[in-house]
Amino acid sequence: MTAELVRGQNHPLSQAHLEIRVSAGTPVVAAATLGDDGGTVRGVEWVAHPGTPTLPGLEVSRQAAADHRLAVDLDAMPEAVHRVHVLISLPQAGGGPVRFGAVAAPFVAVTGLDGGEVASYTITGLDSESAVVALELYRRQGAWKVRAVGQGYAGGLAELLTDQGLPQAQQLASGIHEAVAQGLARSVQAPPPRTADGDRSRQTAASALGPDQSGPAPYGTQGHQNPAGPYAPQGTPGTPPVPPAAGPGAGHPSGPAPADPSAAGPTPPPTGPAGGGPIDYSHPRRGTTAPPPPPPTAPPAAPGQPAQPVAGDATGWSMEERLYNQIWGMFEDLARTTAAYRSAVDFAESRLEKEIDQVLSDPRNRIGGQGDAAREAALARQTQLVDQARQALDRDLAQLVAEADVVEPALPPAFAGWDNPVWHSYRVPMEIPMALRIGDLGLPESDRLRIPLLVRLPLERGLWIDSGRTAMADDVFVDTHERRRLAMESAVAHTARLLAVYPADEFTVHLVDPAGSGAQALAPLVRSGVLAGPPARGAAGVADVLGRLTQRVDLVQMALRGGVADSLPPDFDTAQQLLVVNDFPHGFDDRAVTQLRYLADEGPAVGVHLMMVADREDAAGYGPLLDPLWRSLLRLTPVPDDHLADPWVGHAWTYEPALVPPGSGVLETVLRQVAAARTKRS
Structure with a gap:
């Protein structure tokens, strides 16, 4: 307890x-x-x-x-x-x-x-x-x-x-x-679980581990672990940290490790337990199934030139898994090479200050040309160090940009942006993908490069689309109504993507819009007929939807705990459930708020997920009562904002939501195919 x-x-x-x-x-x-x-x-x-x-x-x-x-x-x-x-x-x-x-x-x-x-x-x-x-x-x-x-x-x-x-x-x-x-991180974003064989095949050095959504984090959010263990001596107090390895591929063979092995995706059959459990008596080197296909390999590079990037060059048991691991490898590579650049710039600046202080400490250098010459020499050394660091960063960025140029066109719909041509050949899938793209991440030093932000499926935590004021300076020019409209459009794009990547009839969406303020943004979902029913309105509609989903969570939990999952009613909807809530807490009484917290906490484990479009300040009257609710959700913004941090070095990354390009009809086209597939199945 x-x-x-x-x-x-x-x-x-x-x-x-x-x-x-x-x-x-x-x-x-x-x-x-x-x-x-x-x-x-x-x-x-x-x-x-x-x-x-x-x-x-x-x-x-x-x-x-x-x-x-x-x-x-x-x-x-x-x-x-x-x-x-x-x-x-x-x-x-x-x-x-x-x-x-x-x-x-x-x-x-x-x-x-x-x-x-x-x-x-x-x-x-x-x-x-x-x-x-x-x-x-x-x-x-x-x-x-x-x-x-x-x-x-x-x-x-x-x-x-x-x-x-x-x-x-x-x-x-x-x-x-x-x-x-220098590195103020608004929120630490959890990394994905790694595969059993590690991450990118070209990596060789040891990697820092990051926290996982479903398990304990490393000791310190930076992820720099002591090889001797988290409690082993790590130097004397005041010793500066070792700078992260620079360049793509440095210090990252496997990416972050999962706390729950079952969340790591496909893994090869075990040859025996490490301790306890049933023993597998099969020969450890005698395979009974065909080995997975090897990842693509790049053509040999010319002498002195970097290898040509290839989509899917990470390890994995499928092309989807290899692309997934490759994207997270690119994410870590960009984080570490940028950290190396920033560390070099900081060192150059501190060295400049130290040299100038040494010059000025001698009264004879404070007047005359000797002091000026010493200062100019110190400035020249600083410029040289910064230029060298920038050249190394530009070299690494060029390699990562080249890799992104070949990876992005090869992505499946679940990983691809809405502007990717893959959506124009979209067909309703037969299997659930590993992950879902919910946006892109970038750093100020790499304007040309955006890394897809992927979350594992099924969702392990709910999503919160923040319709309040964000930290970006340009947001001061966006009024409240415009922010809420953008937040609803973002929620619709995320919901449509979830519907599109699940097989027909395996994902059900419920909408709660008590005041009807999101009717215009929700129109594509309503017109296509992909929803479980019309958006719930008013306090009565809110109570009805929350009551049914709460009852569903209770029923599944009781069946699982009693070991009688097969005894659920014949008409029971076994699909994953998504509740989209707009304009919270309007239309919510105390009982409804309690049910919403219950769904956020207990729902994901039994297939009931939550997506909220809300401004936290609107619910300030509840005080700390709702703090656990906000903490349980992954905060996203409808406009670019630097509120997420990587788990390796803690950069504040600019998050950009995965929105449909203006004027594009791809979302309506995809939703029509989803609706047609559901009609055919029924």
Whole structure:
């Protein structure tokens, strides 16, 4: 049982290896301090923060993000440490909120390595505070406990650290904020599960692992793991992190690893369990089935020239799986090569400042031509370093652009953009694809390159199309009605794509539009006849749809738990169900809100999925009650916005929704084929 703590309450910890998860709904900085038996932090070397993320028995994230996972090993804590305080703070840069009272209540949870929650705490009652002590792990009579603290500080991180007795609090707080100012990540996007054989066949170096949607994340959102294990020593405090490998293919053979092996897609039959379970007595090298076809290989390259890219050159048991792995390989390659470029630019700038400081430290160089000459030489060296880094980045980008040019035309409809010609030869599929394209991701340094953003099917979490104001500057010129119209068009495009990639009669869509405000955008879905029924209107319509879907979830859960799944009613709709909700919370009473939360939490496991088009501010009156709902959904935007971060190095990526090109009739054509296939099946 999970202990839901309130402020001041404590709970015993029976495990030494723990993970502390932080969800804030907005980018926050996560840190931790170590205290002695009096609670005093003895120095900056007792603080784990983005600039120094690892201490003995403790590891925090290197970036600001909406979600964090901190690793704690209580057995590895020094004897002098009796307290561990988990801190969260709002960044000082990035244009985000400046006080916790303006955002959703932060949520923290202590979990074991298996993902099971030990204790959780929702930090309510914050107002003008910009930093808060969330939790305290403390040693009492040889045993460890966790206490919910929730102590906020209006003076920010500097005031918090000062209150903990740190003399250098102001300088350390400034250093922490500077460390995250360059790479502010709004939300950490989970990577896909990898295949059993790994990712791209051309990779050779070890890869960083990333968090999975369905399981525990690595220790720190950056994904830079210690090969000796998450709790092994990783250098002394203050040691700068090793920069990520540069260039396509560097440091990424396999992509992220899944927490749940069953989610990893097709895998070869096992030859025997690693520990426990039934034993397979077949010869380990005697195959009984034909091996999978090898991936395509590129023609030999001319001496001194990079190999010509080929679509599907990653490993996999089908062309679809190889393309899937190749896209995620391109995603990681772009993340790492850009990180290498940014790291080189930062090094050049810091070296320039150091050299100029050295020149100015000698009074004789402050006047006359000697000082000017030294400064010009330092500037020339900086320019040379930056130019070299840019040349390496441009070389890698050219290779990735060439790869994208051959991959995009080869994509199946589920992976392809709406402007891809593959849609003009579309036929209703016979099998469910591995994944679905929900948009594209790009970085400022690579305007020419967009990486498809794929999510696995069936959906493991719901989708939230945010119709509120986004962080992009151009959004200030878009009024409320226009944002909601764009959000509905985005939802229709995502819904149509889901209908198109599922076999006929294996995906059912329900619409809830209480006030009818989305009628114009929903017209293509309504006219085509692909919906389970007309959009539900008013409070009565909302209650009816939610009631039926809630009853369906209950029925399937009872059948599965009782082992009688075959005894479902003959007329039971076994298709995957999607509930699209517009204009939330209009038309929702307290009971309907509770049912919606229930569907978001329990529905995906039994084939009931949620897509919400909503502005979070419209539901602000519910307070922290809806925080778990927003956290359970993958936030997407109807306009370009840089709210997603990769799991490898934490860049803030610009997300662009997968929309139908203006004036194109491809969506209506596809929906007509889906409707015709359903009519034929019935």
